[in-house]
Amino acid sequence: MSETAEEMKARKERERDELYALDISGVEWHCAPGTEQDEERVEIAYLPDGAVAMRSSLDHGTVLRYTEAEWRAFVLGARDGEFDLEPNERNGGLAAQ
Template sequence: MAETAEEIKARKERERDELYALDISGVEWHSAPGTEEHEERVEIAYLPEGAVAMRSSLDPDTVLRYTEAEWRAFVLGARDGEFDLEPVAHSGEPQAEAGQ
């Protein structure tokens, strides 16, 4: 039997609470190859059950945590160009690309 919307919401809240309750003080943080320690970079750490933590090297105390399903959806979306940003002018309007 399929979960109701309320059951899905309750399950997701429970998963989030469990994920943020994990002690991650000893995790190993990874960043893209070729980045230097002093450079700004995104760092990730692998958590139990396929979950992932993500932070900025400039703000290591602020950590976002994702379930395996959330991380998978993010990675697939990024690979598919879902998060590609349009160049934005100072006015907040998208800039026309050169030659258009």
């Protein structure tokens, strides 16, 4: 028996509440290889059940948390180019004039 839209919404809210209730004070944060400590970058931490926390290296107080399903959808979308930037001078896509 498949869940109704209302049941799915309630389940997702429960998952989110449980995820944000986790104490992540002792997690290990990771960033892309080759980035400098003082450079702005995205950092992630792996949480239980495949969940992931994400923050900016310049703002440790704001942490977003994603369930395993949300993280998988994001990573697969990024691999497929869903989040590609339009080429411009600021992101290295166009040669400087």
